[in-house]
Amino acid sequence: MKKPALLVFFAVSMILSPWHRVGARDALEPIIYKQVAQSWDDLGRELEDLFGRWRSYFLPAHQEDRPVISLMLQNREKLGLSSDQVKKLEQLKADFQKESIRRDADARVAEMDLKSLLEAQPADMAKVEAKVREIERGRADIRLARIRAIEKAKELLTADQRKKLQEMMGERTVT
Secondary structure, eight states: OHHHHHHHHHHHHHHHOTTTSHHHHHHHHHHHHHHHHHHHHHHHHHHHHHHHHHHHHHSOSSGGGSOHHHHHHHTHHHHTOOHHHHHHHHHHHHHHHHHHHHHHHHHHHHHHHHHHHHHSSSOOHHHHHHHHHHHHHHHHHHHHHHHHHHHHHHHTSOHHHHHHHHHHHTOSOOO
């Protein structure tokens, strides 16, 4: 008695199921494909951002992007740094790292805002332009902050220490 009732239940549920009806399934497929495509796009952007950060960390594009303060601290004995110089260099490094983290977070939020602006149809080009300029201004600001931190660090060194640093880095322009 239970088996026929169970078979009737499954037959009725298959007939009433939206997956059984071709029209309902066809209506859901574009939504599913759109969600999968959006997920792939998001993953691609995240990977591009991650690899960009790795690239900038391991392969700095500009001479001033090199981790000069870290190099100074790693070679404190070779440079003959005093404990006071080490303390000031560590403070400069920590201050810059904090600022860099804040600016990186601001940049990520601004990129999300830009994405939202670009998704609007039609895109408000005045707002898009302002957001792009804000993002690029932030990049310039962090680059200048890095250069300022390096220059402050170099000012802490004696002439002899700067010469040793120059030899370590293989640069011509450490002054």
